[in-house]
Amino acid sequence: MLDIVHLVLFTFLAVVAVAIIRLKDLFAAVMLMGIFSLLSASLFTVMDAVDVAFTEAAVGAGISTILMLATLALTESEEEPKYNRFKILPLIAVVLTGAVLVFATFDMPRYGDPEAPIHQHVAPHYIEHTDDEIGVPNMVTAVLASYRGYDTWGETTVIFTACVGVMLLLGGHAIVERFRRRRKLDVEGDS
């Protein structure tokens, strides 16, 4: 039963991905990207990763779709035709890279395999000791906020930096104007 759900969701993912590549209308492509994120969120839910699914649904399907739409409103919503010519060399490069990646997946442990290396390192410690070391029922929160507090601290700074970057790039003009006006006022005040 679960395999059928996985199969259906993965098929839809592939179909939507191909559609996004083929579409010339960027507005429709953005909408399909939202659907892609929603499908990924459903997949994460089926795989019992609710925290990740939550984030994917909120960020991927919600915020980034709106930001993409806002970007389209500032630029064109139609793809430039000059990138549509068929070229043989990029095709070979993409097919080769894809083949290598598919070949690499054969070495990866099966989904949910308890013997997988990732489940042998620190995960057993988290599972056994979260209750007496942290005392928080949601193990994901315990790992994110306490065991890996440094990582989350770094991630928060990354988000902060992203915001500063956007403010400088898009609102830089306003900031420069603000400073210029202030300096002009200062100069007038001095003279």
Added chain:
Amino acid sequence: MISHLIPRVLSKLLIPLIMLFALYVQFHGDYGPGGGFQAGVIFGAGIILYSLLFGLDQAKEVFPPRVLEIFVAGGVLLYGGVGIAAIFAGGNFLDYDVLAHDPHHGQHLGILLVELGVGITVAAVMATIFFQFAGRGRTDD
């Protein structure tokens, strides 16, 4: 501007619920799925929905960009502040065990504050980035 009456009325019902849900996700993250990042994104989505339906100018009056800027930095500072507080209490940076009289309470307090910092920053960042995108190319900018 075209008056989208039905979406506006519906969103007036929905936006408070979205923000309440964000707070639930924020403070229930210890017990269920979710946490600061998700809560921040949901709260930011509420702000964005408001500005989509009621116009950017009114949204900027309700959520002034200057205040949002303070929250963007404030959340990061709250997170770092908890880490520094742990140092002053005699532990390592971000070691919540020493924040309260027993380690479990300290962990609870530390996780709550840290997640709050993440939530504040993320919500303010999402709203700010949207305001920047939506305000681009206007004459008053």
